Amino acid sequence: MSDRLYIFDTTLRDGEQVPGCQLNTVEKIQVAKQLEALGVDVIEAGFPISSPGDFNSVIEISKAVTWPTICALTRAVEKDIDCAAEALKYAKRKRIHTGIGTSDSHIRYKFNSTREEIIERAVAAVKYARRYVDDVEFYAEDAGRTDNEYLARVVEAVIKAGATVVNIPDTTGYCLPHEYGAKIKYLMDHVDGIDRAIISTHCHNDLGMATACTLEGILNGARQAEVTINGIGERAGNTSEEEIAMILKCHHLDIQTNINTRKIASTSRMISSLMNMPVQPNKAIVGRNAFAHSSGIHQDGVLKNVETYEIINPKDVGIDDNSIILTARSGHAALKHRLEVLGISLDEEKLNDIYARFLDLADKKKEVTDDDILVLAGAERAASHHIKLDYLQVTSGCGVRPMAAISIDIAGEKFQAAAEGNGPVDAAINALKIIIRREMTLKEFTIQAINRGSNDVGKVHMQVEYNGSVYYGFGANTDIVAASVEAYIDAINKFPASLGKA
Ligand code: KIV
Numbered sequence: 001m002s003d004r005l006y007i008f009d010t011t012l013r014d015g016e017q018v019p020g021c022q023l024n025t026v027e028k029i030q031v032a033k034q035l036e037a038l039g040v041d042v043i044e045a046g047f048p049i050s051s052p053g054d055f056n057s058v059i060e061i062s063k064a065v066t067w068p069t070i071c072a073l074t075r076a077v078e079k080d081i082d083c084a085a086e087a088l089k090y091a092k093r094k095r096i097h098t099g100i101g102t103s104d105s106h107i108r109y110k111f112n113s114t115r116e117e118i119i120e121r122a123v124a125a126v127k128y129a130r131r132y133v134d135d136v137e138f139y140a141e142d143a144g145r146t147d148n149e150y151l152a153r154v155v156e157a158v159i160k161a162g163a164t165v166v167n168i169p170d171t172t173g174y175c176l177p178h179e180y181g182a183k184i185k186y187l188m189d190h191v192d193g194i195d196r197a198i199i200s201t202h203c204h205n206d207l208g209m210a211t212a213c214t215l216e217g218i219l220n221g222a223r224q225a226e227v228t229i230n231g232i233g234e235r236a237g238n239t240s241e242e243e244i245a246m247i248l249k250c251h252h253l254d255i256q257t258n259i260n261t262r263k264i265a266s267t268s269r270m271i272s273s274l275m276n277m278p279v280q281p282n283k284a285i286v287g288r289n290a291f292a293h294s295s296g297i298h299q300d301g302v303l304k305n306v307e308t309y310e311i312i313n314p315k316d317v318g319i320d321d322n323s324i325i326l327t328a329r330s331g332h333a334a335l336k337h338r339l340e341v342l343g344i345s346l347d348e349e350k351l352n353d354i355y356a357r358f359l360d361l362a363d364k365k366k367e368v369t370d371d372d373i374l375v376l377a378g379a380e381r382a383a384s385h386h387i388k389l390d391y392l393q394v395t396s397g398c399g400v401r402p403m404a405a406i407s408i409d410i411a412g413e414k415f416q417a418a419a420e421g422n423g424p425v426d427a428a429i430n431a432l433k434i435i436i437r438r439e440m441t442l443k444e445f446t447i448q449a450i451n452r453g454s455n456d457v458g459k460v461h462m463q464v465e466y467n468g469s470v471y472y473g474f475g476a477n478t479d480i481v482a483a484s485v486e487a488y489i490d491a492i493n494k495f496p497a498s499l500g501k502a
């Protein structure tokens with residue numbers, strides 16, 4: 001009989017902590033339902049005490065999802081635990097995830113405490129959480145840099161106090177894979193009562209070792225892996241869910257997950273699109289090039305027998321290589337089907353809107369790609385913005401000073417301005433700033449032409465600083481200057497409501 005590995009998805013908690021990737025409650029519910037369809041065992045839905053938005057999302061996800069356990073994060077603090085228990089009240093299966101830092105640096109600098117006091121606080125938090133729920137997970141923050149002997153004492157104490165799962169985070173992504181594996185083995189060998197709890201991995205990718213560390217943890221006895229789709233997460237991210245699922249599948253390690261791997265590609269695209277977080281083209285499993293053989297030798301081999309260079313069948317991760325190519329002659333049903341394959345289901349009214357814009361784009365391009373469709377679906381959200389681009393006219397070229405004339409719609413009222421700049425984007429943004437009279441600074445600006453010819457849609461990602469905070473904006477258009485202005489306006493729409501107005 002093979003072993004079972006529980007997949008704990010923290011895309012909506014650790015993943016969502018990435019600046020600019022915040023989702024609203026409706027989007028989180030959409031993601032949670034997709035994660036349920038993917039087959040994850042646990043969804044970490046948020047950190048309820050951290051904001052009313054997180055609290056509300058945990059409530060709504062708890063109502064919307066049936067099978068996975070819904071988990072809420074807390075510090076080892078009673079008011080956090082009270083708040084998490086309240087947020088989880090509608091969950092069919094619920095878990096409180098509480099914990100505290102255990103490395104010497106956390107104990108000394110973060111808590112100004114002692115090792116003994118930290119054990120007492122850990123035990124008290126677990127006991128307090130058990131008053132609300134039967135399933136309590138404890139995390140020993142910075143366990144990666146915690147001395148193994150002390151860590152074993154913490155783990156033993158929290159299991160005795162009632163923890164059902166104990167999470168061993170490599171919070172800073174520092175561990176070498178063999179060290180992390182040895183840490184898990186040390187706990188398996190030295191903690192009394194370890195068989196009464198599940199040991200969980202939680203690795204960060206600061207040195208690019210998160211997946212390797214997680215795998216070593218699993219091979220040494222961990223039976224839960226904490227992961228995110230596309231490996232998103234703070235800094236360099238968390239362990240990538242699709243990589244763990246496919247490693248276990250490809251290597252026949254006799255450790256099973258409940259993941260329906262055919263839903264990996266659509267889940268990845270949905271997360272990337274909703275969070276405006278592009279997936280690097282060479283990302284394992286879900287990158288655009290993950291299955292693209294471009295060298296002549298490889299293409300020749302693959303044509304003779306795919307096994308020569310392909311260790312994963314793209315269909316196993318839901319990449320349908322026989323997908324229909326959409327063109328201006330494609331019907332409504334073909335677009336609907338493609339959206340569904342991409343993990344997006346829309347009501348008829350929204351579908352009609354996207355179809356109209358799809359036809360418009362298909363007139364400008366020969367083939368409409370999946371990336372284009374995701375952009376169209378994303379633009380649907382921009383339609384509800386308070387501030388919208390009405391029109392933009394730009395003059396630029398060699399020997400002329402770039403000029404832009406712009407019209408902006410703010411809650412139904414139109415405002416026009418014109419300005420010069422050192423390039424067409426600069427001129428357009430200067431004109432926009434005449435209308436939106438705020439001290440805003442462009443911090444980051446990335447233009448990503450999608451993949452094919454010069455008629456392709458360009459995507460622009462931006463970060464705009466305003467009043468001490470940084471706001472993320474995204475725009476997509478076949479005209480790259482218009483995409484840049486759309487991205488700037490997207491960021492402005494995220495300013496606090498009363499400040500967004502001109
Ligand atoms: O990385 C970490 O230590 C965490 C904990 C809060 C579980 O995310």
Ligand code: ZN
Nearest residue numbers: 014169171202
């Ligand atoms: Zn983490």
